Amino acid sequence: MTLTDKAAELEALLFASGDPVDPLKIADLLQIDKGAVPQLADKLNECYTDNSSSLAVIVLGGRYQLAVKKEYAAVVQAAVREKKNAPLSAPAMEALTIIAYNQPVTKSFVEHIRGVDSSGVVNSLVAKGLVEEAGRLDLPGKPIAYRTTDTFLRCFDIKSLDELPPLPTRADAASFAQDGGADEDIQDGKGGDDM
């Protein structure tokens, strides 16, 4: 299956951009109707599948990005010597969860929910590219707010924040605390505070 001119142009555009591109921008640059963008992306993807290409167009937060299929992750990681995504520590996962469900939020909000200083943890999430600055809030001291990034979506394999699992209800959370869902971990002492 061969690409149409416009599909090839889309490929070139996404290849050059690297980062996710807004459909409006795509429509503008390719001089096509905005409504035609998803179709064009599908076309490109079909073609990649037909030709057993390693590439795929993915959608992240409504924007389009050219990426390597997951099956080829091993060979790519070896090539770019990118460190494999180190598993996130428990504190980092807690902070990330708080930011993901409440964004945009400040460090002190994260700290309030966790009950411990969380500045370092949030900084490490920023360094990992999972979280980014989202301007300042109009509060005393003008604190910086944080939000999750496209990389966050990619690392959790979801297309948009809507796909995050629903927050547990108050009742669930209360009963979890009571019957000690976390208990076993505590007994054998592998809480793992290190990042």
Added chain:
Amino acid sequence: MTLTDKAAELEALLFASGDPVDPLKIADLLQIDKGAVPQLADKLNECYTDNSSSLAVIVLGGRYQLAVKKEYAAVVQAAVREKKNAPLSAPAMEALTIIAYNQPVTKSFVEHIRGVDSSGVVNSLVAKGLVEEAGRLDLPGKPIAYRTTDTFLRCFDIKSLDELPPLPTRADAASFAQDGGADEDIQDGKGGDDM
């Protein structure tokens, strides 16, 4: 025409690497014979031609790189220009303000004033051509200093730095602190003196 497994792996590898890759490294990563690399690259290219893809494998100084065909140069240029012209984010505007009014300044100075790591933001300003390096300061570690460029003057439609609007005076700042609820520190006028 569909890709073989190895050709698809080669595609994935070149795609993610960006820079030209040495054939020895390719052979090593794909676990194939070094002699088979040119053939594999040809195969990939044939496939791209057959499918009217916008991509092509090029050879630069004996090394392989995935690139966009010349016919698509216009679209690529447009994409890159678009990227460069992405509007300044709030953090970028903050960093630019700090540099504009205090130049020449180091990254750590910007970071100190903003209260968060600002290295990435300053780099993006350099990439946009709004800010440039201005030698090193006579400080421990000889840090690089940054200053604004002519592009900066053009973008803000001023002829020289003298035309930057004056900063609020201490009295203004104090009243600002009162409405905005910012800090007492302003009163004594030596907010962030320490490095």
Added chain:
Amino acid sequence: MAEIRYKLDVFEGPLDLLLHLISKHKLNINDIPISSLVDQYLEYITDISDDMEYAGEFLEMAARLIYIKTVSLLPQREEGEKLKKELEGRLIEYSAIKLCAAALSGMYTDTPYCVREPLKIDTAEPYSLRHSTAELLAAYGALGRKAKGSKINTAPFQVIVSKRFVSVTTKMVYILKNLYQTGECTLKDIFSDMTDRSERVAAFLAVLELTRNGRILLNEDNTRITFSNSEYSEDIFSDFDSDGAEESDTSETLNASEQG
């Protein structure tokens, strides 16, 4: 101490410890019996007060619990109830986050779709959007008080950056010059008026170097130095003169000691 630290390291913080105690003692999180929770909590952290920095957050929570318990004993119980509800709310909220974090961590993949860096093309076209300078002022305002940054003052660092380096060669000349006049001298004499560390280190290395190449001799208890062979004395300065970088430095020292 290490043991306590280990015991607490298991928890993410005081809230985590409280959740643990609540589940361990099967307390009702929707109506926590504050008194028994306080006791259990205090028992848990009883030994950590030596290490305030580490245990600060745990101790703060202890203080809070005790405060809630205290106000609950007052005839006007509203405040106690309010604080207790607030704590219960926080605990439930934190518990929800922990649940959710566990679910999310199952979704985290260490082999995501790989993407690439943007194409690096020098368009030589810099940023061209137009802004008004008012945006700079607005950004300045958003910084709040912190924007009141003063220029970098390099003066305090001058001491560090421009610290004098005394070359070993200079000191070798200085020592030999001393020996010309006196024939021998004590090490103490050499170091006596040197206060600068760099100077002392250079002098020490100079002694070692001169000893190694046989121009001076150290006595048995390493307190006095003497010329080992006077016939070298003529050539010494010509040796050093070839060392261009050191030249001016050296002659200055010579002039100074000649005058003296």
